[in-house]
Amino acid sequence: xxxxxxxxxxxxxxEILNEPGGEHLTACYQCSTCTLGCPITEIVxxxxxxxxxxMSLLGMRNEVLSxxxxxxxxxxxxxxxxxxxxxxxxxxxxxxxxxxxxxxxAGNLKIExxxxxxxxxxxxxxxxYGRLYDIGLALEYYPKREGGKVSGIKAMMNDYKxxxxxxxxxxxxxxxxxxxLLKGVLPSKIKKTDVMKKIFEKVEGK
Amino acid sequence: xxxxxxxxxxxxPSEATALDQEISTKAVFKALGVELVEIEDWNxxxxxxxxxxxxxxxxxxxxxxxxxxxxLDVVTPCSICYYNLARTNNALKADEKLRAEMAEIDPxxxxxxxxxxxxxxxxxxxxxGVDELKSxxxxxxxxxxxxxxxxxxxxxxxxxxxxxxxPVLMDQLIELIGGENVPFSYMKxxxxxxxxMMTRADIAFxxxxxxxxxxxxxxxxxxxLACPLCGMMLDAKQPDVEKALGIKIGMPVVxxxxxxxxxxxxxxxxxxxxxxxxxxxxILGKVV
Ligand code: SF4
Ligand code: SF4
Numbered sequence: 056x057x058x059x060x061x062x063x064x065x066x067x068x069x070e071i072l073n074e075p076g077g078e079h080l081t082a083c084y085q086c087s088t089c090t091l092g093c094p095i096t097e098i099v100x101x102x103x104x105x106x107x108x109x110m111s112l113l114g115m116r117n118e119v120l121s122x123x124x125x126x127x128x129x130x131x132x133x134x135x136x137x138x139x140x141x142x143x144x145x146x147x148x149x150x151x152x153x154x155x156x157x158x159x160x161a162g163n164l165k166i167e168x169x170x171x172x173x174x175x176x177x178x179x180x181x182x183x184y185g186r187l188y189d190i191g192l193a194l195e196y197y198p199k200r201e202g203g204k205v206s207g208i209k210a211m212m213n214d215y216k217x218x219x220x221x222x223x224x225x226x227x228x229x230x231x232x233x234x235x236l237l238k239g240v241l242p243s244k245i246k247k248t249d250v251m252k253k254i255f256e257k258v259e260g261k
Numbered sequence: 262x263x264x265x266x267x268x269x270x271x272x273x274p275s276e277a278t279a280l281d282q283e284i285s286t287k288a289v290f291k292a293l294g295v296e297l298v299e300i301e302d303w304n305x306x307x308x309x310x311x312x313x314x315x316x317x318x319x320x321x322x323x324x325x326x327x328x329x330x331x332x333l334d335v336v337t338p339c340s341i342c343y344y345n346l347a348r349t350n351n352a353l354k355a356d357e358k359l360r361a362e363m364a365e366i367d368p369x370x371x372x373x374x375x376x377x378x379x380x381x382x383x384x385x386x387x388x389x390g391v392d393e394l395k396s397x398x399x400x401x402x403x404x405x406x407x408x409x410x411x412x413x414x415x416x417x418x419x420x421x422x423x424x425x426x427x428p429v430l431m432d433q434l435i436e437l438i439g440g441e442n443v444p445f446s447y448m449k450x451x452x453x454x455x456x457x458m459m460t461r462a463d464i465a466f467x468x469x470x471x472x473x474x475x476x477x478x479x480x481x482x483x484x485x486l487a488c489p490l491c492g493m494m495l496d497a498k499q500p501d502v503e504k505a506l507g508i509k510i511g512m513p514v515v516x517x518x519x520x521x522x523x524x525x526x527x528x529x530x531x532x533x534x535x536x537x538x539x540x541x542x543x544i545l546g547k548v549v
Contacts, residue, residue: 075313075314075315076314094451094452094468095464098464098467098468099464126460126461127457127461127464129452129454129455129456129457129464129468130309130412130456131412131416131451131452131456132412132413132416132417133412133416133450133452135416135417136415136416136417136418136421136425137425143417145417146314149312152312153312153313168460169459169460170460173310173459173460174310174311174312177308177310178307178310178311178316181304181305181307181311181320185302185304185305186273186276186304186305187273187274187305187308189277189278196459214462217500217501217504218497218498218501221497221500221538222277222278222497225535225536225537225538226280226536227277227278227280227281227497227536228277228278243273243276245302245303245304246302247302247304247323247369250304250323250367250369250370251304253366253367254316254319254320254323254366254367254370255316257319257365257366258313258315258316258319258366259313259316
């Protein structure tokens with residue numbers, strides 16, 4: 056891809072450096088160790104964390120933030136462990152994802168991945184109950200991902216019908232549990248949900 | 262191990278999909294004479310979905326603070342709970358301002374950094390230790406095992422308690438109970454795909470396939486693991502992986518606590534070995 060120098064944003068690297076986790080971006084010397092060990096690159100050969108970092112350093116803000124590859128990192132931290140320059144690559148990528156999410160919230164960008172929706176749905180259950188509630192998560196995530204209730208529930212059933220039956224059969228979810236009749240079906244709620252609310256309000260500035 | 266009491270963070274999957282891990286962990290620690298005190302009213306660690314470090318610190322400061330009140334180190338059977346607890350512990354210990362920031366969110370987040378969070382594998386092998394385990398082992402579990410560590414046991418380095426590329430603690434435990442480790446080094450620490458399950462199932466399934474088929478081709482009777490999310494991906498989802506990719510794997514996947522429990526003479530039911538998705542009977546036939 057040709058670099059349009061007139062479109063570069065020299066401040067982009069500072070944006071990343073200022074995000075928690077992004078502090079070590081500029082230590083990268085482009086050795087590619089991160090990419091060579093990456094399990095995603097093994098499966099999707101075009102996936103290249105080294106390149107995402109190089110483009111960020113160059114200031115290719117739009118290309119980086121709209122790159123759908125940002126959202127297929129498995130957060131496995133192999134790159135972080137192997138980087139000879141202690142770039143903390145996994146956290147740098149997370150910092151870039153957060154900038155992309157802010158841009159989307161501001162209406163400047165459309166993220167081509169359902170991952171932000173998934174992460175939000177996950178955290179909403181934590182905020183509300185203090186623990187992960189799988190079914191609550193799915194009921195928020197699938198309709199949003201599919202852009203409608205009916206199609207959402209259909210997609211959810213498609214993914215989870217067999218799985219749900221298996222878990223019920225094994226007594227891990229549902230009526231055969233013997234550890235509470237509705238195990239996994241109803242949320243497991245902590246007492247101090249007020250503290251969860253405070254955490255999310257203050258950290259996320261909501 | 263001098264202290265025979267630890268605070269216990271079960272983690273969210275313990276109540277549903279990882280019930281087998283939960284039951285076997287409790288049974289094993291009971292047999293080893295170590296009391297687990299569940300952190301009262303514990304909350305989710307944020308898993309991989311909380312991408313803002315501040316949010317991770319706040320969620321985990323609460324759990325750490327509750328355990329600190331009792332003066333107990335925390336142990337968890339979940340690798341990602343461990344990672345989040347450990348990095349929070351490191352960050353808060355090193356930064357007084359951050360500690361104050363946490364306390365400001367809510368007084369119940371006041372954590373002074375006086376305890377240490379640990380993963381069960383670390384406690385079993387490094388605190389309880391080989392000698393003590395040896396003295397309690399009454400049976401041989403003569404299975405061929407693919408020891409799977411996944412992420413967060415050996416990396417990132419600041420929280421790791423085993424080698425990042427070739428971890429050994431589970432290998433040693435398997436040998437201790439009479440098992441045999443199949444050649445598996447290349448796969449030991451490859452990600453199982455779990456974090457992508459809900460957003461890119463195609464990639465996640467392929468990652469899980471690699472782990473499971475490598476174990477199978479190496480001649481393993483089962484995969485052993487030490488994380489409920491790996492368990493979800495490799496065991497509970499294994500039939501979905503097979504269906505999506507049109508293959509047959511049929512690889513039993515057990516928690517290391519289930520294998521250790523068998524060696525300690527605990528009956529299979531009390532280790533929830535009937536709750537694993539892929540049938541584990543092949544293992545039971547090899548306990549002598
Ligand atoms: S391993 Fe580190 S220094 Fe090398 S390219 Fe990746 S981020 Fe840059
Ligand atoms: S954290 Fe992401 S980029 Fe780094 S090795 Fe793992 S999947 Fe690849």
